[in-house]
Amino acid sequence: MTTNPTPAGSGEGGAPSTRPLPAATKVAVGVLLAIPLVALALVPTYSHETPALWGFPFFYWYQLLWVILTPLFTWSAYLVIARARRGGR
Amino acid sequence: MILADGSVNGVELGVVIFFFLVVSVGGFLAAKWRRGPNLHSLDEWGLGGRGFGTVVTWFLLGGDLYTAYTFVAVPAAMFATGAVSGFFAVPYTIVAYPIIFIFMPRMWSVAHRNGYVTVADFVRGRYDSRGLALAVAVTGILATMPYIALQLVGIQAVLDTMGLGGSGNWFVRDLPLIIAFAVLAAYTYSSGLRAPALIAFVKDLLIYIVIIVAIIYVGAKIGFGDMFTAAKTKMTTPTPTGAATGTFITNDSSYWAYGTLAFGSALALFMYPHAMTAVLSSRSRAVIRRNAAILPAYSLMLALLALLGFAAIANKTSVFGQDGTANAQLAVPHLFQQLFPSWFAGVCFAAIGIGALVPAAIMSIAAANLFTRNIYREFIKRDASPKHEAQVGKIVSLIVKFGALVFALGLDRQNAINFQLLGGVWILQTILSIVAGLYTRWFHRWALLIGWAVGMVYGTVVAYQQQVPNAKVKLVNGEPVTTVDGMRHFGSSLAKFPFTDQKVYIAVTALLLNIIVATVLTIVLRAIKAPAGVDATAADQYHSDAPDERVLVTARRETAGAEPDSPASGGR
Numbered sequence: 001m002t003t004n005p006t007p008a009g010s011g012e013g014g015a016p017s018t019r020p021l022p023a024a025t026k027v028a029v030g031v032l033l034a035i036p037l038v039a040l041a042l043v044p045t046y047s048h049e050t051p052a053l054w055g056f057p058f059f060y061w062y063q064l065l066w067v068i069l070t071p072l073f074t075w076s077a078y079l080v081i082a083r084a085r086r087g088g089r
Numbered sequence: 090m091i092l093a094d095g096s097v098n099g100v101e102l103g104v105v106i107f108f109f110l111v112v113s114v115g116g117f118l119a120a121k122w123r124r125g126p127n128l129h130s131l132d133e134w135g136l137g138g139r140g141f142g143t144v145v146t147w148f149l150l151g152g153d154l155y156t157a158y159t160f161v162a163v164p165a166a167m168f169a170t171g172a173v174s175g176f177f178a179v180p181y182t183i184v185a186y187p188i189i190f191i192f193m194p195r196m197w198s199v200a201h202r203n204g205y206v207t208v209a210d211f212v213r214g215r216y217d218s219r220g221l222a223l224a225v226a227v228t229g230i231l232a233t234m235p236y237i238a239l240q241l242v243g244i245q246a247v248l249d250t251m252g253l254g255g256s257g258n259w260f261v262r263d264l265p266l267i268i269a270f271a272v273l274a275a276y277t278y279s280s281g282l283r284a285p286a287l288i289a290f291v292k293d294l295l296i297y298i299v300i301i302v303a304i305i306y307v308g309a310k311i312g313f314g315d316m317f318t319a320a321k322t323k324m325t326t327p328t329p330t331g332a333a334t335g336t337f338i339t340n341d342s343s344y345w346a347y348g349t350l351a352f353g354s355a356l357a358l359f360m361y362p363h364a365m366t367a368v369l370s371s372r373s374r375a376v377i378r379r380n381a382a383i384l385p386a387y388s389l390m391l392a393l394l395a396l397l398g399f400a401a402i403a404n405k406t407s408v409f410g411q412d413g414t415a416n417a418q419l420a421v422p423h424l425f426q427q428l429f430p431s432w433f434a435g436v437c438f439a440a441i442g443i444g445a446l447v448p449a450a451i452m453s454i455a456a457a458n459l460f461t462r463n464i465y466r467e468f469i470k471r472d473a474s475p476k477h478e479a480q481v482g483k484i485v486s487l488i489v490k491f492g493a494l495v496f497a498l499g500l501d502r503q504n505a506i507n508f509q510l511l512g513g514v515w516i517l518q519t520i521l522s523i524v525a526g527l528y529t530r531w532f533h534r535w536a537l538l539i540g541w542a543v544g545m546v547y548g549t550v551v552a553y554q555q556q557v558p559n560a561k562v563k564l565v566n567g568e569p570v571t572t573v574d575g576m577r578h579f580g581s582s583l584a585k586f587p588f589t590d591q592k593v594y595i596a597v598t599a600l601l602l603n604i605i606v607a608t609v610l611t612i613v614l615r616a617i618k619a620p621a622g623v624d625a626t627a628a629d630q631y632h633s634d635a636p637d638e639r640v641l642v643t644a645r646r647e648t649a650g651a652e653p654d655s656p657a658s659g660g661r
Contacts, residue, residue: 033187040180040351043344055314059172059338060396063179067389070183074190074382081378 025084032077036070097252101426104435105251105442109269112291112443116276116284143379145286146371149451150380151387152289153367154182154358157243157445158236158509160296160394161418167398168408168420171324171335173343175395177350182388185355190381193359194374195527195631201369202630207455208365208523209463215526217622218534219467224541225519226463229362232512233456234493236361239509240445240452241266241497242418247438249410250422263498269446274490277450278483282370285450292447295440296390299425303437304393306428307400316396319403342592346583349594357517357596362455363448397421404428415562415569449490457485510582511552514596518544518603527631532607533614534622540607548599555581555595 021029040063049057056064141149159178167175196211205211209229213222248265276284307316324337339347358364371377401408401420406427408419425437461482466473473481522537559577562569583592615621 033190036187037184040184041348043339043348047339047344049338052314055312055317057317057338060176060317063176063183064389064392066183067179067385067392070186071382071385074186074378074385077187077190078375078378078382082375 021081021084025080028080029077032073032080036066036073040066098426098431098434100431101251101435101438102253104432105247105439108291108295108436108439108443109272112288112446113272113276115287115291116273116280118287141286141370141372141376143376143383146367146376146380147383148289148293149282149286149370150364150367150384152285152292152444152447153363153451154384154448155296155387155391155444156236156240156448157441158239159391160441160444161243161246161421162239163391163395164398164401164421165417165419167320167395168401168406169335169398169417171320171337172339173336173346173350175398176392177347177354178395179388179392180347180351181354181358182391183385184352185358186381186385188355189359189368190378192524192527193368193377193381196365196523197368197371197374197377199527199626199630203626206369207362207459207462208360208519209459211626212522212526213463213467214625215530216522216534216537217625218538221522221534221538221541222463222467224538225522226459228515228519228541228545229360229459230456230489232516233362233452234489234496235509235512236363237449237452237456237490237493238496240449241270241493243445244269244442245497246416246418246422247441249416250419250426251438252411266497267494269442270449270490270494273446273450274453274487277453277486277490281483282366282451282454285447285454286370288443288450289447292440292443295436296444299437299440300390300393302433303397303400303425303428307397310428311400311403316399316403320399323402345586345591345593349597350582353517353594353597353600354513356520356600357513360516360519360523361452362459363452366451366455366458394421397424400424409564409569413564415564449493453486453489453493454482456489457482460485460489511549511579513582513594514548514552514599515545517596517600518548520600521604521607530621530624531611533611533619535619536607536610536614539610540603540605543606544599544603547602548595551584551595551598552582553578555579555584557581 046062047059049059051058053061163175163178165175196208199205199215200211203210203214205214207226207229209222209226212225213219216222244266253265307313321337324335326334336343359368368377371380398420401424404424404427406420406424408415408417408423410416410419422438422441425434429437461473461478465481465485466478470477518541521532521540525532556576556578559574560571561574562571564570582595584595584598585591586593586598
């Protein structure tokens with residue numbers, strides 16, 4: 001097939017597919033995306049050597065940890081948007 | 090031990106040539122991959138038919154954003170001066186994604202609906218201002234050129250390590266680089282964006298293998314604890330002038346530097362034309378959002394690579410090049426040569442080399458798109474046909490690459506690196522027109538243009554004023570000897586924030602000034618009712634959240650014969 005089956009409810013008019021997201025979804029997405037930004041913006045909170053982990057000073061492993069955590073937050077935000085869209089069917 | 094006698098390592102060179110031939114053949118064959126009826130439009134040549142899905146976009150963006158320069162320069166900065174100049178790249182490449190998650194889908198939607206190929210196209214349509222679009226286009230091209238040149242600096246570091254960078258005839262010395270670049274130019278010309286998209290697969294595979302092996306090796310042979318101890322010792326040891334060598338962990342005087350470098354660079358990242366090109370070539374908004382979620386996998390790799398700079402410190406890696414001068418860019422290539430057998434060092438060097446070619450190709454295509462759409466068609470030949478546009482784009486991509494080659498061969502390496510920092514200062518000044526424009530048309534087009542100009546001038550002047558001693562370390566009879574030859578400009582991307590003692594990224598200060606000027610002038614211009622122009626975009630074009638059927642049908646028609654591939658809806 002060349003195009004996706006048209007989602008139920010988004011007819012040829014295409015209105016549902018161009019509808020802005022509900023406010024609650026926007027807030028949830030905003031919070032999910034803001035958490036990693038805030039965590040990394042507060043540089044003094046992680047500028048320490050201890051506690052070290054496997055030889056890594058805190059400063060280094062904390063930021064490595066956020067490399068792994070951030071995709072979880074962005075992916076959750078993606079799922080929240082996807083769910084809101086499906087809810088519109 | 091590192092050879093400084095100019096002998097060439099045949100095994101390493103053989104492996105590198107093998108991989109280079111593989112990707113070159115791939116680059117030429119890419120013209121046939123998922124292609125539309127012809128390459129005779131910028132949509133096809135410059136955006137790959139706008140049909141790339143999640144996986145291809147992931148490789149393309151990864152190949153695009155994590156360049157050889159990143160793989161060489163970030164660890165080099167870690168090696169030389171530690172966390173502030175090097176490790177900031179880790180938070181930078183993390184926070185970039187939540188930011189693009191928010192606004193890039195809007196850009197994609199409006200660009201798709203209106204057939205925009207570049208961000209300057211969008212600015213032109215949104216603000217009805219040729220001047221503002223020209224400013225955005227020129228800034229993009231300006232910031233891209235030294236970036237491409239820096240890819241070449243990465244390749245040079247590898248060639249030097251293999252014994253090809255020795256002194257002697259400049260033509261013989263630079264011939265490998267010129268050949269590699271000529272081949273790259275040829276397949277970019279014939280295949281367009283499809284070439285780097287295909288080669289990016291090879292590049293990433295190699296890079297992942299290299300970094301995983303390297304980290305396991307470093308953990309086993311050096312030990313992470315010892316690695317950090319060695320780095321701390323080096324960074325806290327004062328230099329002859331009395332200042333600390335570098336930063337091991339940020340402190341009171343470097344919090345703001347670290348934070349502004351990370352956030353400023355993150356904001357700048359997707360203003361670069363090549364990043365925008367990769368985003369616009371994707372098939373749907375969902376592809377972009379999914380990529381924002383999965384691209385940080387590369388940041389993990391980047392972080393581990395950055396730490397190799399510390400590993401080089403612990404391993405007492407020599408960074409003296411073939412010409413006998415110390416060059417921190419050689420830290421990682423030399424470390425690889427020390428740690429690994431020749432054949433695997435060759436794989437590592439191939440990874441770095443190909444990692445330079447992919448972004449160089451995408452960047453030259455992006456710069457060509459900008460020139461063709463926003464300068465050539467706008468100011469030189471207004472009735473250019475799509476076929477004519479594609480032809481101009483191809484030729485400009487050659488010129489851009491040639492310019493970058495001259496840049497890389499002619500300029501002092503240290504200079505090229507500083508121009509790249511300046512590139513970040515420049516490109517960030519377009520963010521207000523672009524990102525604010527995605528949400529509101531409140532800002533007046535003239536105010537944006539003047540704000541941009543003020544930010545550009547301020548940023549450039551302040552960056553120029555950052556003088557550092559022009560020091561060179563040479564190996565004389567086996568002993569390092571430092572010579573200082575006056576001061577040089579563009580010595581740092583950090584400067585004191587006005588009226589404070591805190592050093593911050595110049596780009597951020599310039600952007601604040603830009604925003605203040607644009608805001609004040611907008612209020613004035615709106616008060617005197619200056620003509621605001623006509624908005625060519627419509628509100629509903631910004632948030633079509635599901636894959637838009639009309640757009641997809643059009644895209645499919647344009648790429649008739651492409652592999653049937655349904656756009657995923659929902660969370661799959």
